[in-house]
Amino acid sequence: MLHFIGDSAKRINWRTYCDNGVARVEEVSTVIGAMGIAQKMGVEPDDKALVTLVCSDKGDTYGIPANENISEWNIDSKEVGTEDFVILYDLDIAPRHQLPKTSGTTIACLKARNLHLLRNAAPEDEKKTELIPVISMNGLRINGAAISKAISWERTAIDFLRDLHYGTSREILDRYPFFIVLLEADGLIVRQQETLTLYFTPSKAEGDSGSLEDEELRNSVCTEIIKQIISRQYDFTQVLPNTLSVQVLPRYEELEDPESWSILNEKYGRDRLEIIETAKKIVIHGEKEILNSVPSCKYGALQTVDRMEIESYRAIVNLMKKYAQDKDTRPLSIAVFGFPGSGKSFGIKQIAKTLGGFEIFVYNLSQFTSLRELEVAFQEIRDASIKGERLPLVFFDEFDSSFNGEPLGWLKTFLAPMQDGVFMEDGRERQIGRAVFVFAGGTSTSFRNFINQDQNLFRKAKGPDFVSRLKGYLNIQGPNPTSKEDKVYIIRRAMLLRSLITRNAKQLLDSDMRINIDENILYALLTTETYRHGSRSLEFLISMSPLLGEKKWNSSLLPSRSQMDIHVDAEEFMSKITILAMYRELAKISHEMYMEAELEKTPNKDLQAVTHWENLSETYKKSNIAQIQYHVERFNDFNIGIRQKSPDSGKFAFKDEDLLKLAMAEHERWCKERIADGWVYGEKRDNEKKIHPCLVPWEQLSEEEKQKDVDVIVRIITLFDKIGLELYYK
Numbered sequence: 001m002l003h004f005i006g007d008s009a010k011r012i013n014w015r016t017y018c019d020n021g022v023a024r025v026e027e028v029s030t031v032i033g034a035m036g037i038a039q040k041m042g043v044e045p046d047d048k049a050l051v052t053l054v055c056s057d058k059g060d061t062y063g064i065p066a067n068e069n070i071s072e073w074n075i076d077s078k079e080v081g082t083e084d085f086v087i088l089y090d091l092d093i094a095p096r097h098q099l100p101k102t103s104g105t106t107i108a109c110l111k112a113r114n115l116h117l118l119r120n121a122a123p124e125d126e127k128k129t130e131l132i133p134v135i136s137m138n139g140l141r142i143n144g145a146a147i148s149k150a151i152s153w154e155r156t157a158i159d160f161l162r163d164l165h166y167g168t169s170r171e172i173l174d175r176y177p178f179f180i181v182l183l184e185a186d187g188l189i190v191r192q193q194e195t196l197t198l199y200f201t202p203s204k205a206e207g208d209s210g211s212l213e214d215e216e217l218r219n220s221v222c223t224e225i226i227k228q229i230i231s232r233q234y235d236f237t238q239v240l241p242n243t244l245s246v247q248v249l250p251r252y253e254e255l256e257d258p259e260s261w262s263i264l265n266e267k268y269g270r271d272r273l274e275i276i277e278t279a280k281k282i283v284i285h286g287e288k289e290i291l292n293s294v295p296s297c298k299y300g301a302l303q304t305v306d307r308m309e310i311e312s313y314r315a316i317v318n319l320m321k322k323y324a325q326d327k328d329t330r331p332l333s334i335a336v337f338g339f340p341g342s343g344k345s346f347g348i349k350q351i352a353k354t355l356g357g358f359e360i361f362v363y364n365l366s367q368f369t370s371l372r373e374l375e376v377a378f379q380e381i382r383d384a385s386i387k388g389e390r391l392p393l394v395f396f397d398e399f400d401s402s403f404n405g406e407p408l409g410w411l412k413t414f415l416a417p418m419q420d421g422v423f424m425e426d427g428r429e430r431q432i433g434r435a436v437f438v439f440a441g442g443t444s445t446s447f448r449n450f451i452n453q454d455q456n457l458f459r460k461a462k463g464p465d466f467v468s469r470l471k472g473y474l475n476i477q478g479p480n481p482t483s484k485e486d487k488v489y490i491i492r493r494a495m496l497l498r499s500l501i502t503r504n505a506k507q508l509l510d511s512d513m514r515i516n517i518d519e520n521i522l523y524a525l526l527t528t529e530t531y532r533h534g535s536r537s538l539e540f541l542i543s544m545s546p547l548l549g550e551k552k553w554n555s556s557l558l559p560s561r562s563q564m565d566i567h568v569d570a571e572e573f574m575s576k577i578t579i580l581a582m583y584r585e586l587a588k589i590s591h592e593m594y595m596e597a598e599l600e601k602t603p604n605k606d607l608q609a610v611t612h613w614e615n616l617s618e619t620y621k622k623s624n625i626a627q628i629q630y631h632v633e634r635f636n637d638f639n640i641g642i643r644q645k646s647p648d649s650g651k652f653a654f655k656d657e658d659l660l661k662l663a664m665a666e667h668e669r670w671c672k673e674r675i676a677d678g679w680v681y682g683e684k685r686d687n688e689k690k691i692h693p694c695l696v697p698w699e700q701l702s703e704e705e706k707q708k709d710v711d712v713i714v715r716i717i718t719l720f721d722k723i724g725l726e727l728y729y730k
Helices: 034-040 116-120 136-141 153-164 170-171 215-230 263-268 272-285 307-325 345-353 373-388 411-420 448-453 454-462 463-468 489-506 519-527 537-542 570-581 583-601 619-639 654-676 702-724
Strands: 002-006 008-019 022-032 051-055 087-088 104-111 128-138 179-183 186-191 196-202 245-248 298-299 301-303 332-337 358-364 390-399 422-425 428-431 436-439 472-475 642-645 726-730
Touching: 002 034, 002 422, 008 034, 008 654, 022 034, 034 087, 034 215, 034 298, 087 215, 087 428, 116 128, 128 136, 128 215, 136 153, 136 170, 136 179, 153 170, 153 186, 153 196, 153 307, 170 448, 179 215, 186 390, 263 272, 272 489, 272 519, 272 619, 298 307, 298 345, 301 307, 301 489, 301 702, 307 332, 307 345, 307 472, 332 345, 332 448, 345 358, 345 390, 358 373, 358 411, 373 390, 373 411, 373 422, 373 428, 411 422, 411 436, 411 463, 436 642, 448 463, 454 463, 489 537, 519 570, 570 642, 570 726, 583 619, 583 702, 619 642, 619 654, 619 702, 654 702, 702 726
Parallel strands: 002 087, 008 051, 087 104, 104 128, 128 179, 332 436, 332 472, 358 390, 390 436
Antiparallel strands: 008 022, 179 186, 186 196, 196 245, 298 301, 422 428, 642 726
16 A cells, blocks of 8 residues: 655746737646655545745745745555555745654655754664655765766766765765665666665766756656555556666675776676677667666767766766856966877867857967967967957867977966966067967877876976866777776777778768778777777778778788788788688687597597587587687787797796686686586586586686696697797787
8 A cells, every 4th residue: 555645736837828919828847746746646635735836036046935835744654554555745935844754665755954853763672664765866965975976977986986885975875775876867886685786877977867855856766666565566667757777886895906996897807708799780770789787978079988088078068068158358278188199189079069159279289390380370379269259169179289399388388368367469469359278189198197297397397387277187988908907999990990980981881880900900900909099090001001992891902911000010010910810710720629639638538529520419519609709809918919929039837826827717717607508516427418527617627627727728739830820929
């Protein structure tokens, strides 16, 4: 049974309309609060329970008429059974002093002012009562929780985990095993059965779809949540205006690096082969699959799923929006860093295009030879600012280059323009006016690299003074890995590659927008170690390939090796193509080597896997192919490369610690593969029933079984030797 208590109101607005030239108004009333939820669930509202909310003369706040009384939140506990639900709704009409206690389950939809009630609520009998708070993250923030908003879903989630660990959220929510925290109309965090789960709208930030200050929206959202709770279905993916993606959150104390945790890594970054397969789908079929499951942001032709880039771009967008609206006469200064060709100016230009109202200027300081040239640039900016038609967006490329032989020589010339909005012209001070300055690094690949230069040199060049005048900065990740921990750079490559092909080689797309590209080329493009000049190199590889009139990008259409070598390691790139094309043959050779070794040890061995390749079941063939690919992909983590065999090369041998880790990884891979195929542990092997005694952790394997995994890794050296390739430590 359902009981509706708390605040309920009839909210009265006035709608204006024109009737034959006569301006008229009519009263429009809406039932909100507990009775509003009851009405949405098919229960007629009790007029006696309603107070009147009347719109103020300002039109944005509501109040209760002076002659109406406000009742406390009460219910006769005898009327509530242990299986009943009590729906308590807070409209923030007045401060409250306590929550009613019942023997049923209370779903308390509370506003910020009354969250203190959760600190003091103590069920008389925890076995028979349950209180489920449904509150907003804004409510926690108002009460002092240090939780960011609309920067990224990961940032908000991690801030909440931290605050729940030892902050305001802990004081308010920690005693409740089941609670829901709303992230405006775009997401929510649910704790249930000791698990915290984030539900989020992938393409939006908190607040994009509406604010819960809109009481009708909040009433509708709470209604959908309550329906899921009372039906015990607990499917919260459809309770907000948009379909939500789901991510189970880690325990805060188990996070090694909270600042780098990302949903993209959780979903796709744990297994390199899975990343590659996902990346292939993105290039061929488009980003829809990944964009429906991980956070993303899009500004014009710019789209990213990388957490660090999302946070940086949104911070810059917020700065530019605020500056466009305020009256600050000084320029807004931001800096952009990244590897050459990473697209430093592209992202900012796409943001400006999306926001509108900007006029773009670009100056490359490394090509300036005198201060007079900078004065001329400031004059052009001032003229555009005085016109006032559009806000100047000014790129100072390679601002960190030398000037007159002095490292970072340009920095001190920008201190006055950044701080006071003035520059010197013929010895006289001139106002620049309103503008957005974008300083794009040429020698520093990240903000950290910029500020961590030789400190004596940096201070002499006025680096700290320059940094203090910046309002924000952006690090562009680009298509190359930024660190050993960066596993999802392949996803960034895939999105960039599809974007470049759709813009520059449209003939490769079919009617379903599917890109026709040879699997071997695609694999090499996604996995080659480094693009020497970032995004620019990937773009040049496409433009240098003779694709005009071609419907499919085959390996015969690649540029010459000398051309390729400008932008990638051509030998390594071509070996990627060779390796992928030969995976099946490599797997066949590997299996024959395994079979010979096994039969040599036990000549009469009669197992399904010990037979010639042609007679091998499809399950075992796939296993052999996956085994080879798995380890080839993992070699990069151990700084192991693959190259054409040279007569001068010595014999390769794995380092002992690497060999052990690779053997353990092989066993883990094999276990996952078998379990996915329906196999289970059993003391005696049974192929028909899919029972295997080796489905145990590495530590529980016999030395004989461990050696088999070691042999798999060592055999790879011989395997590559047979096809004219060799392994080497980079």
